Amino acid sequence: MKVKRVLNNNAVVALNSIGEEVILKGKGIAFNKSSGDIIDESKIEETFVSQNNNVNRRYQDVLVHIPVDFIEVSDEAISIIKTKINKELSDQIYVTLTDHIANLIERLSMGIEFDNSLLWDIKRMYKEEYSVGLEVVELIKKRLDVKVPDDEASFIALHIVNAMMDTNMHQVIEITSMIDDIYDIVQSYFNLKFDKEGIDYNRFILHLRFFFERIINKKSLGVEKNEHLLEILKKEYPKQYKCVIDIVKYVGTKFENSINGEVLYLMIHVVKLTTV
Structure with missing residues (x-):
């Protein structure tokens, strides 16, 4: 496969054998690469393919503009979610959760807290998702060395439910x-x-x-x-x-x-x- 667009040092857009646009991720996969260069397939760690063009475009923007360490934490979090939640998730979680983690770190650095008035309802109605949310919070604390309140698990839970229903956050709330x-x-x-x-x-x-x-x-x-x-x-x-x-x-x-x-x-x- 050939590089179509470099997103960051660890991600590129390419065309697969049937002409689909795919996102290839791997450590250093785009190092010293530019459009038209051959991809070293031994460096491919993950292939992202979405049938939703809007999700595909938005995820490319995420990979360009969000720091790599936040993306890596989000990928690890999504792996945990997929292991724990026995239901198909929309590809949009790669966009929404990654963006949420980036915004979370920015909020914490500015001392901004979100309204958590829905916290009790979320813990009661989405028990399984909230439990997984707590695991993701612990992951973020560990990987990014930041103090994250446990209440944040409620927002993670909403992102999980959002991906399960394949809807938008406003509707989930x-x-x-x-x-x-x-x-x-x-x-x-x-x-x-x-x-x-x-x-x-x-x-x-x-x-x-x-x-x-x-x-x-x-x-x-x-x-x-x-x-x-x-x-x-x-x-x-x-x-x-x-x-x-x-x-x-x-x-x-x-x-x-x-x-x-x-x-x-x-x-x-x-x-x-x-x-x-």
Whole structure:
């Protein structure tokens, strides 16, 4: 392969055998290289290929403008995340997390702290991702020799969720707030203090996460065909049904996508959560 563009001393853009633009990374892979030079393939440590041209372009900008040590820490962090999180992640995490780490170091040097009012919700709703976020925080402390507050794990967790849902950070934060609002709707209907460590509560939160993921990715659950079961539950649990309809209306004010196929599944979870 030949160099198309040098990004930094350890990264180049090249064209592979089928004409795809790829980013090749490796220690010193671009040393003394320029456009048109042959790449020493023994130095290739990682090949980055994204089907999303926007992500590909943005990642090239990251590799040009962000210090190499931050990029290396981000790559190591993403390896940890991929090992711990058993779900496909969007390529955008290479852009968003690397940029976040660079901004974090800049913020710390300036003594700026982000609003962490969502911290508790993140720890409660995204337990696995928050736990991995703590590991990434420890990695950043160790590799970059900086003091990073553990609260930073909440922001790392949001980047992980963002990559899992393949959405944007604004939507992830909005969804986090909406899940909390839906919990409040259920709680106000039944005046219950739910066990937030209980299995039914955690299943409900997990379902809401997948619920919003399907809405964002325009996927249908397709379970509403079983109208007979829904009618049975509606008659047996009228209060739960009314609660679910209010939830559906609330979500409908935020997202235009049809969510008709979710009523039965929501009903099942609300019944489980509110009955002994």
